[in-house]
Amino acid sequence: MNPRQMGIVQRAQAILVSHPVYLDTETTGLDARAEIVEIALVDHNGSVLLDSLVKPTRRIPWDATRVHHITDEMVAGAPTWAELWPQVQAILHGRRVGIYNAEFDLRMITQSHAAHKVAETAAGSNAFCIMKLYAEFFGERGSYGDYKWQGLDKAARQCGIDLPNSHRAGADARLARAVLEYMARTT
Numbered sequence: 001m002n003p004r005q006m007g008i009v010q011r012a013q014a015i016l017v018s019h020p021v022y023l024d025t026e027t028t029g030l031d032a033r034a035e036i037v038e039i040a041l042v043d044h045n046g047s048v049l050l051d052s053l054v055k056p057t058r059r060i061p062w063d064a065t066r067v068h069h070i071t072d073e074m075v076a077g078a079p080t081w082a083e084l085w086p087q088v089q090a091i092l093h094g095r096r097v098g099i100y101n102a103e104f105d106l107r108m109i110t111q112s113h114a115a116h117k118v119a120e121t122a123a124g125s126n127a128f129c130i131m132k133l134y135a136e137f138f139g140e141r142g143s144y145g146d147y148k149w150q151g152l153d154k155a156a157r158q159c160g161i162d163l164p165n166s167h168r169a170g171a172d173a174r175l176a177r178a179v180l181e182y183m184a185r186t187t
Helices: 003-017 062-068 081-092 102-115 130-138 152-159 169-185
Strands: 021-027 036-042 048-053 097-099 127-129
Touching (some): 003 130, 003 169, 021 081, 048 081, 097 169, 102 130, 127 130, 130 152, 130 169, 152 169
């Protein structure tokens, strides 16, 4: 193991000591109007703290449904983001939050706040990005000299983790947790 990887291992170990919670979302898409249609929060020990569908303010486009298999019919009776946010906020309060591609999920939280007229709160103040940490750990250089991001399913294969990347929030939050734990125990 090289010094760069050893530094990542030490950072991952320090993060695990703080007992983070892991967050993942599924959304109506990737654009500036996309909203959350599913959110999961998994505790440091792997227990599920929250796993809920979310009723968006607009229809779920077919291309999004094709990825995560969440349909308009499935979310019809789900809580709205405005109804669910207080519970999410209570779980996240004062905790480190591990997210695979934190920038995306935090943007989706902000966009869901706007779509559901939820007062803006600092959802990402304790967040860290497992994807960026893993990219540096894996060490593949991108075309601009930075570390190339690895998709969650690819990272799992590279780590030998036998958990599915189902593009459902609960499974993907558990998989992100496993990737961080893999880095922390690498010697």
